[in-house]
Amino acid sequence: MAEKNRLDPRLASDSLLAGQMANCDIRLMRDARFFWLLLIPHEQTDDEIHNLPSQRQAEIWQLAGALAARIKAELAADRVNLAAIGNIVRQLHLHIVARHEGDAAWPGPVWGRGQAEEPSDALLADRLAMAQRLLADCG
Amino acid sequence: MAEKNRLDPRLASDSLLAGQMANCDIRLMRDARFFWLLLIPHEQTDDEIHNLPSQRQAEIWQLAGALAARIKAELAADRVNLAAIGNIVRQLHLHIVARHEGDAAWPGPVWGRGQAEEPSDALLADRLAMAQRLLADCG
Numbered sequence: 001m002a003e004k005n006r007l008d009p010r011l012a013s014d015s016l017l018a019g020q021m022a023n024c025d026i027r028l029m030r031d032a033r034f035f036w037l038l039l040i041p042h043e044q045t046d047d048e049i050h051n052l053p054s055q056r057q058a059e060i061w062q063l064a065g066a067l068a069a070r071i072k073a074e075l076a077a078d079r080v081n082l083a084a085i086g087n088i089v090r091q092l093h094l095h096i097v098a099r100h101e102g103d104a105a106w107p108g109p110v111w112g113r114g115q116a117e118e119p120s121d122a123l124l125a126d127r128l129a130m131a132q133r134l135l136a137d138c139g
Numbered sequence: 140m141a142e143k144n145r146l147d148p149r150l151a152s153d154s155l156l157a158g159q160m161a162n163c164d165i166r167l168m169r170d171a172r173f174f175w176l177l178l179i180p181h182e183q184t185d186d187e188i189h190n191l192p193s194q195r196q197a198e199i200w201q202l203a204g205a206l207a208a209r210i211k212a213e214l215a216a217d218r219v220n221l222a223a224i225g226n227i228v229r230q231l232h233l234h235i236v237a238r239h240e241g242d243a244a245w246p247g248p249v250w251g252r253g254q255a256e257e258p259s260d261a262l263l264a265d266r267l268a269m270a271q272r273l274l275a276d277c278g
Contacts, residue, residue: 048207048211048218048219049204049221050203050204050205050207050208050211050219050221051208054201054204057200057201057204058197058200058201061196061197061200062193062196062197064189065188065189065193065196066189068187068189069189069190072187072189078226079187079224079225079226080187080189081222081223081224081225081226082188082189082222082223083220083221083222083223083224083248084220084221084222085218085220085222085248086218086220087217087218087220087238087245087246087247087248088246099226106226107226107227108226108250108251109222109224109226109248109250109251111247111248112247112248
């Protein structure tokens with residue numbers, strides 16, 4: 001699967017490509033604490049989602065919502081947090097994070113809380129397979 | 140302006156009604172540190188946005204995006220953070236927060252950071268007027 005050329009170095013090191021859909025890369029964060037996806041539009045812009053054409057905004061939020069619904073069901077998540085922040089990494093990306101009561105940041109947000117924990121190879125493989133299954137379900 | 144009957148007590152005490160649009164209440168957070176709006180769909184559900192009908196999800200995100208774009212322009216914000224979290228307050232609500240480099244939580248997220256600072260009456264009045272102007276622009 002070809003990755004797009006331009007990817008912020010921090011996004012590249014913090015996450016792995018899991019798939020592509022609706023002209024977005026879907027990446028899995030390397031953090032054992034959470035099942036955490038990034039949705040990175042192929043526009044590869046530092047601008048914010050609200051400045052994309054309205055049809056494109058709708059497409060991206062629709063994909064985010066579909067993934068969130070699948071994540072909630074598959075992982076029995078108590079909540080799925082959706083966000084566009086980008087205060088540190090400016091390249092446009094959305095966060096989709098499965099949250100469980102009592103998880104490492106609960107009930108706070110995951111952003112800027114503690115340090116990411118490197119997942120084992122087995123956990124990473126499991127999560128990548130899960131992400132790819134969720135994407136296939138949304139296709 | 141009639142408020143809807145059911146509003147989570149924490150949302151009620153932390154924010155003020157600024158207006159209504161697209162079958163959502165728009166509320167202003169009582170926090171001097173940030174220009175921070177809540178968008179509360181009239182569905183008055185504890186469920187998450189991704190479980191609303193897809194047309195309704197699109198309508199809500201469209202309103203959020205339009206408000207974010209106006210906020211960015213009017214307040215010369217460096218970034219506008221958009222999020223659906225709801226780990227603590229379960230009633231469905233979206234956050235739209237104007238962020239400026241060097242603000243009280245920068246570059247972290249605003250959720251769960253420090254304590255809200257009660258705005259002066261003058262600041263609250265200014266911000267309510269601003270929120271109402273932004274809503275009118277989006278109408």
